[in-house]
Every structure is written in structure tokens, then in C-alpha cells.
Amino acid sequence: MSRVIVEAEPEPISLNLDRTALVIIDMQRDFLEPGGFGESLGNDVSLLGKAVGPLKTLLARARRKGVFVIHTREGHRPDLSDAPRAKVERGAPSARIGAPGPMGRILIRGEPGHDIIAELYPAPGEPVIDKPGKGAFYATDLHTVLVNRGIESLIVTGVTTEVCVHTTVREANDRGYRCVVPSDCCGSYFPEFHEMGLKMIKAQGGIFGWVSDSTRILSAMG
């Protein structure tokens, strides 16, 4: 057993690295790359890009230490049969799920913009969970994959802090996982939402989990 103590708020968290997964949420081209769907909506994608460097370092260390790595992608079937109308019929018609975007149809599986950015591309054998919702547990087999690996703790990273990362942490907490979020390995188009999202996780004695950063996690991992 490889147990480490990670400095975090509201208190240090003890992780058995053999039973910990690094979960990388939705680091997709359309959310992060200049010229993608996120930027076409007027967002400053460099705010998300700040997370790539620290996350790349954490991913490399996790791989070296044998920590289970899992990736997710938000998206839908090309025929939109798994996309609720409430989600599809939102926003300007040209910016809706399934509409033609700058990197292919918006949030459709198999389109270039739906793919994971090159810097964090999944290695062979690392599961990729295609999720139709914001939370990575909703309508996916993520829980089964984690249970089968004996995972009890998650390092949750990715974008965006207050949407898919937050929803996933809440879902994970309800399913009994202990979650730590490295603040520099996630990001939001809205810096104030990023800050508040992290505050919400660690408030009230860690109501949904713990917040740390890549430096403190790397130092604990060794």
C-alpha cells in the first residue's frame, strides 16, 4: 500500500495511491483551444489554458506512480438521441448542441472539437468516459469502472470548475468517494466562479471534499 498525506484545505487528506484515481474532466479542444466553440461564444479560453501545464505535470507523475488515470468527454450521439430537449433547445440556434461549429458539430462525439487536447491525450489503456451530462457519473459506467479497480479516492481536475468538475465532485461525494481538487488543475471562463466553486467544496469542514494544488500533491506523491 502506498499511503501519502496531501496538504489540503480544510485539512490534510490521506490517500492510498493504489486506490486513488486521477480524473481529468472534459479537457476537450472545443472548450480549450483558440478557434473552438468556447471561444466562439466570446469566452477567454486562456483562463482554462492555465490549467494545462500543472495538469500535464500531475498526469505525468500519476502515470509514473501507477495511479489510475481516467478521462471524460462531454458530448452526445450524432443523432442527438441522448440529448434532452432542455439541453439542446438552449441558446442561439447557431450555438446549440449539434449545430455546425468551428471544429465540427458542437459537442458531438467523433467531431474534432469533441476530442481531448493533444497535451493531455489519453495513453493506451486509460479509460475515456463519454458523458452526456455535466456530472461524470450520470448515465455512464464510471462508478462500475472505479469499483472494479477498488478506487476509494479521486483527484478531480479539468474544466470547468463550477460546472462539470463541481457536479462530478458532488456526485462522487454522494457515492462515497473522497475527492481532492487541485485548484491549479481546473479552470473556468469566470474567475469568480472558479474561486467560489473551490470555496464551496471545502466549506463547512469539507462538505464535498478537499482543495489542494498540484505542488502539494506532487510533493506528497514523491
Ligand code: C5J
Ligand atoms: C463543462 C460546460 N465541461 N461548462 N461543460 O464544464 O458546459
